[in-house]
Amino acid sequence: MEVQETRVQTDRVLTIPNILSMARLVGVPLFLWLILRPEFGGPKSDGWALLVLALSGISDYLDGKLARRWNQISSLGRLLDPAADRLYILSTLVGLTWREILPLWLTGVLLARELVLLVMVGILRRHGYPPPQVNFLGKAATFNLMYAFPLLLLSDGSGWISSLAAIFGWAFAGWGTTLYWWAGVLYVVQVRRLVRADAMTD
Numbered sequence: 001m002e003v004q005e006t007r008v009q010t011d012r013v014l015t016i017p018n019i020l021s022m023a024r025l026v027g028v029p030l031f032l033w034l035i036l037r038p039e040f041g042g043p044k045s046d047g048w049a050l051l052v053l054a055l056s057g058i059s060d061y062l063d064g065k066l067a068r069r070w071n072q073i074s075s076l077g078r079l080l081d082p083a084a085d086r087l088y089i090l091s092t093l094v095g096l097t098w099r100e101i102l103p104l105w106l107t108g109v110l111l112a113r114e115l116v117l118l119v120m121v122g123i124l125r126r127h128g129y130p131p132p133q134v135n136f137l138g139k140a141a142t143f144n145l146m147y148a149f150p151l152l153l154l155s156d157g158s159g160w161i162s163s164l165a166a167i168f169g170w171a172f173a174g175w176g177t178t179l180y181w182w183a184g185v186l187y188v189v190q191v192r193r194l195v196r197a198d199a200m201t202d
Contacts, residue, residue: 024059089142143176148170149173
């Protein structure tokens with residue numbers, strides 16, 4: 001998620017950072033299948049689901065680090081990285097809500113933010129602008145949610161580990177949701193300024 005902050009340095013598609021981002025995308029349906037197996041009569045596979053999430057987090061860190069270090073920041077990477085982040089968040093929302101670990105209202109709040117951002121991207125495209133770059137708040141929000149979801153999944157059990165996971169999981173979820181919307185409001189302000197600047201030059 002750190003990749004998308006400096007200028008494009010390569011047009012290559014098959015770079016190590018891009019391959020890591022593609023691998024993260026492939027992991028999305030696998031994670032969703034693992035987390036929903038118990039709902040369809042299969043064995044509980046939460047441990048494997050947590051492993052997929054952990055590997056996703058590691059690759060998320062590495063793709064940005066390697067892209068900057070090896071001068072492999074690409075246009076494709078700018079698209080793949082945030083796409084993988086959002087798909088993991090959406091798939092986790094679906095899985096945790098389906099299993100009634102996450103309340104429906106919280107899922108609605110997070111999805112509403114995604115809808116707002118989708119509308120903003122549409123407005124930017126209509127005015128000839130690319131999608132907004134990931135800002136610090138957006139990254140912080142995603143990191144908080146990526147910590148919250150595995151902890152909440154881990155809390156779906158008994159014993160002191162599950163109780164502790166629930167406490168920290170809900171703390172991260174609260175901060176993540178707040179920052180997620182705060183970043184969304186900043187995107188709206190940014191889009192409004194660009195559209196106004198366009199109107200003044202016409």
